Every structure is written in C-alpha cells, then in structure tokens.
Amino acid sequence: MSREYEFSFPVVGENFDDAGKASVEIKRLLKELGITGDILRRTAIATYESEVNIISYAWYGTINIRVTDDNILVNILDSGPGITDIEQAMVQGYSTANDRIREMGFGAGMGLFNIKNCSDGFEILSEPNKGTLIKILIKR
C-alpha cells in the first residue's frame, strides 16, 4: 500500500534561540516513519541548514516535508530579501552573515553548498525583496 506523509514547520526570522528546534523535531518524525541512516541524516542536515538560513536572513518561512514511498521532498519557502546572485551564494565560503549569526557558530558560507551536497535533487528560486524557494529531493 502506498502511503504519503506531509508535515510543515513554521520558522521565524531572527529567532536565534530556537535555531535547530524544527529540524530536531523533523528528524524525530522521519525516524518514526522508518527512515534511518544516511538518508535520515542527509535530510536532517539539509533542513537544519535551511532553518538557520531562514532565521538568519529571512522574515519568516516554512519547511514543508513530503514523504512518499520513493522520496523525501523538502520545500523551504521564505518571505525575505531574497538572494540577488544565487551563483555566488552557492560558492563555498561566501557569506553575508552578521555577528549574531557567527556567534552561534554559523555564517561560514557552507549552508547552501551543504544543502545541495546532501540532496539528490536541488533547485533554488529567488526574487529580491520577496523571498526564496528551495526544493530538495532525497531518494529513499
């Protein structure tokens, strides 16, 4: 029998204290659905990086997860300033992070690169002063 699960987590910009809370919960839920090992870990890392990105750069956003028999699909949609130069933002080490982000141990310019690295499929769309959509696919 084919089953699909879908859940969604809101993330609020600048809520640094709660950074990672949604992703820890996402990982727990995925584990309950029987997802384990490398696939669970890659998904959790990708959502964590995305969550920190929303908190660091956007006004608010949502992490949507859809689990099918074959795939885990993660859509991260935020309202925010968007990314003007996506190609540059993807470069490892490039960052526009402020001190608050760096104090937390983030802002090393690894985020988007790492998200892509964890994914089997990756797509990013952004519109300045509107927001960013990242679509990730991880094969089960």
Added chain:
Amino acid sequence: MTIREIGDLLDATILAGENHLDVEVKTAFSADLMSDVLAFAKPGSIMITGLTNPQIVRIASIVDNSAILIVRGKIPPAETIALAEELEIPLLSTKYILFETSGRLYASGIVGCVRKIEGPGNVVPL
C-alpha cells in the same frame, strides 16, 4: 576508546548523558563553526568545541555525534545541559584547550572525521 575513557583522559566533568558513556568512539571533529560540523562530522564521532549554546546539542543530534566535549573549561548554560539530557547526548567539559584536547585524543588513537578539504566538495577521507 569509550566516552568514559575520553572523559578520564581529559579530567572532564560529565554534565549530561551519564547513561551513555560506554559507547565506543573512533573519530572526532573539532570546530567552533557549527556549519563545518554539519558539513564534515561523521555519525558516531565526538564533537569537540568551545561553543556552549543549545545549538551545539541540536547539531550533535542532527549529525549523530556520540558526545559533545566542551573545551577551555567552559560550563554551558543550564538550557544546554537540559537539552543534552533530553536528547540523551553525553555532554562533557574539559579544562584543556582545543589544541591540547585534540592532540591528546589523537595520541590515544582517535582520528579526524575526514583528513582534509582539498576544495569545494572535495573531501579527502581518512
């Protein structure tokens, strides 16, 4: 080495996760940059860091670290300790600095999660 043995070697204080100290550890990742932990740490490795905020526990839970070892004698806030207890991740604090801590563990047979980073996406494994 087990986490308990690592704690003994470094005169560390056990702050959380008392019941999970007999886990065998082979690898470690030392960093104050959590982005790098997310990118390079391996499951089962021990995280060695100078940060003390609750995010380190959430990161450890995401990458499946077997323990967190805080260096330079820092004692994390109660919130961090409580979260480590809740997520069942051993949390230790040693007075040794990051360099000394890493060196002593390396000399005892613990190795890094990867050997070096040659370039974007080009990680040299052990």
